Amino acid sequence: MRIAILALQGAFAEHRQMLARMGVDSFLVRNVEDWAQPKDGLIIPGGESTTMMRLVQDLDLCSPIREAIKKGLPVFGTCAGLIMLDHNHLGTMNITVKRNAYGRQLGSFVANEEMKGVGKVDMVFIRAPYIEKVGEGCEALAIIDGHIVAAKQGNQLVTAFHPELGEDTRIHEYFVDICRVQFKIHNS
Numbered sequence: 529m530r531i532a533i534l535a536l537q538g539a540f541a542e543h544r545q546m547l548a549r550m551g552v553d554s555f556l557v558r559n560v561e562d563w564a565q566p567k568d569g570l571i572i573p574g575g576e577s578t579t580m581m582r583l584v585q586d587l588d589l590c591s592p593i594r595e596a597i598k599k600g601l602p603v604f605g606t607c608a609g610l611i612m613l614d615h616n617h618l619g620t621m622n623i624t625v626k627r628n629a630y631g632r633q634l635g636s637f638v639a640n641e642e643m644k645g646v647g648k649v650d651m652v653f654i655r656a657p658y659i660e661k662v663g664e665g666c667e668a669l670a671i672i673d674g675h676i677v678a679a680k681q682g683n684q685l686v687t688a689f690h691p692e693l694g695e696d697t698r699i700h701e702y703f704v705d706i707c708r709v710q711f712k713i714h715n716s
């Protein structure tokens with residue numbers, strides 16, 4: 529199992545540390561040459577979605593990433609990564625997102641709530657978005673105060689919060705399980 533982590537900006541190092549704690553191999557993607565390496569999944573970290581989207585386009589990564597996801601590559605987007613998968617950006621996930629929904633940095637908070645398929649987890653929100661609406665084929669996995677903060681569509685998993693900033697590996701394990709299932713399907 530080998531997971532690519534988009535490393536243009538944001539919390540990519542924390543995702544890599546989480547995967548390492550789980551014994552999962554990963555590598556950082558900063559250019560097209562990095563992207564060409566074999567991979568079983570992709571993590572798009574939190575950060576600033578406008579900056580990350582501009583960099584993805586400038587580095588000619590936009591089309592290869594979009595096409596790989598559309599062909600079934602599992603992807604996990606956290607916070608800005610969630611925004612990048614919506615219909616206004618990479619356009620791979622059937623979600624409508626409200627950016628910076630929880631306000632500025634000072635509006636950051638932690639909640640301990642239920643996530644379907646995972647259980648009760650700490651959710652760290654930093655200038656987080658939320659999902660206003662999930663479309664066909666997309667399932668809400670966690671809701672806080674009437675707002676969707678985690679969802680899944682096929683091999684795509686998104687969280688408005690930052691599971692990489694805590695000690696709990698269960699959400700990353702959930703994503704790695706999606707990668708394992710896809711790997712078995714692809715190689716059977």
